[in-house]
Amino acid sequence: MRTLDFTTEELCQSPRLRVALVTETWPPEVNGVAMTLRRMVDGLIGRGHSVQLVRPRQTPADIALSTHGLQELLSRGLRLPRYDGLKLGLPARTRLLREWSRQRPDLVHVATEGPLGWTAVTAANKLRVPVTSDFHTNFDHYSAHYGVGWLRQPVAAYLRRFHNRTAATYVPTSALARDLATQGYERIEVISRGVDTTLYSPARRSEALRREWGVAVDGLAVICVGRVAPEKNLGLALRAFAAIRQQRPDARMILVGDGPLRDSIAREHPDVVLAGMRHGEELAAHYASADLFLFPSLTETFGNVTLEAMASGVCPLAYDYAAAAEVIQDLGNGAVVRCGDEEGFIERAVQLAAADALRTSLGRHARETARGIDWEQVNDAFAAALVRVWRQGSGVPEKAATIGAQEASS
Known part of the structure; x- marks a missing residue:
């Protein structure tokens, strides 16, 4: 577990990265993950990085945006049962391999752990692009509330394997970092959340x-x-x-x-x-x-x-x-x-x-x-964390990279 630290010099000398950010939820969907990601994407763009946003198409009329610093890549998705307004991104390994081979990102950041996120990690590992992830939601804890408590252990195992295939997993609290570490998660780093004190007042x-x-x-x-x-x-x-x-x-x-x-x-x-x-x-x-x-x-x-x-x-x-x-x-x-x-x-x-x-x-x-809980500081920490992983190279252990490559070719 590591609590991220960074210096002003690091921020000033930071390179400008092309980040592919993969998520299965995005505004106008209303949930904490979508809101947080919107803030973090804005923070990356505001610091001079460019973002390719990979997400499921939310409606048949949904059109991929291309604006200053942001380019969207829309994928197929299915609505989550009993969770109106959210979609599960379908696997897109072949398309991501094609897109990222044509225009290679400096780093891939995967924010959600569905099929789209899994294949994004696989594609990034195969191409030897550094990949990081977020742990936003305790999906294994949800199982008992939806009548499928028997799935808790398999879901927990899937989530652990998912995140351990990435160079770093970012979590919002030290307590969560400690909890995940006891469950066998590796390379956990803490990046908190902020709040807009102008809007909420x-x-x-x-x-x-x-x-x-x-x-x-x-x-x-x-x-x-x-x-x-x-x-x-x-x-x-x-x-x-x-x-x-x-x-x-x-x-x-x-x-x-x-x-x-x-x-x-x-x-x-x-x-x-x-x-x-x-x-x-x-x-x-x-x-x-x-x-x-x-x-x-x-x-x-x-x-x-x-x-x-x-x-x-x-x-x-x-x-x-x-x-x-x-x-x-x-x-x-x-x-x-x-x-x-x-x-x-x-x-x-x-x-x-x-x-x-x-x-x-x-x-x-x-x-x-x-x-005192400022989004600007949070976004500084997030951007600096991604740059550090990029500088380190793939950051993925040999075994994890091999597993990812085998799964990508299967």
Whole structure:
């Protein structure tokens, strides 16, 4: 495990690379991975690198863009079952070998681990192009939430093999790096995430929006933001809110997002405000207009929504896990409880709901913390990491390169 460091001299003297970035999700798809990649691609281009973006075609009318610094290569994909709005990229080894032989990238960065990503690693290894990867999503943890828990071990083995075929795997937290290292992952490096503190700001608080939610002038707005899906553990958030209502009858709960649990929550919890998908300034207003942010998920690799809530000046409550473990000091700039302690989560939610002054103070300190988590620094680290791998050559051990070449020719 390595936490990345770089110098100003390295950045100033950095060569300008042609990076092929392979992903199976991209805006306008709404998820943390797509948002993070958009930021990182913009960061690479802003630092003078050029990016070939390889991704599945999202709609039949989707057209590959070619703009300053960015050229898209669209591939075939299939919609993921039970995960609306996302696609699984189909294998594209032959096409990538042809494209990258014709116009060779300096480095290939693979952000997602589907069939498209696997064949991208294979093609890069065959051509001896340095290849790196991201670990964004605990797909093996998702299996139990979708009725295929027996797949957890095979999926975990696949992910480990996938990443160990690359020169470096970038993860967002030190805790995740340590966890993956114990599972046999090699060459793990930490690159954190940033937050846009101009977009996400307390200044976007809207009393009109609070009235739409049915929140009284001095009432309490409790918010959850993210996919409305089993892996987000929303049942705990709903139980915490029920306990809050016993102390604060004026409280309202707002769920921002969409997903397969939306209809059942609407039927079983008619008092919950289902705000649906929100974007940009509208999403920022939803955060800033709340008073307490609940994030009960235990399947995150990071959890960008935690930083977004903090930047909005909203007191966060989460498990001591992922982004929360990195940036929240309990009762200093938010609240965290031990992973899996559902009773503790509910108790702390009730405590924060009842303590207006404490909650306001924690939200103010959360904002100050977020202001120090800058995307520019994150993008500096990412660009410097790719340059280092490029300078080292392929960086892939002989055995991994041999396996990749054999699979590419099979």
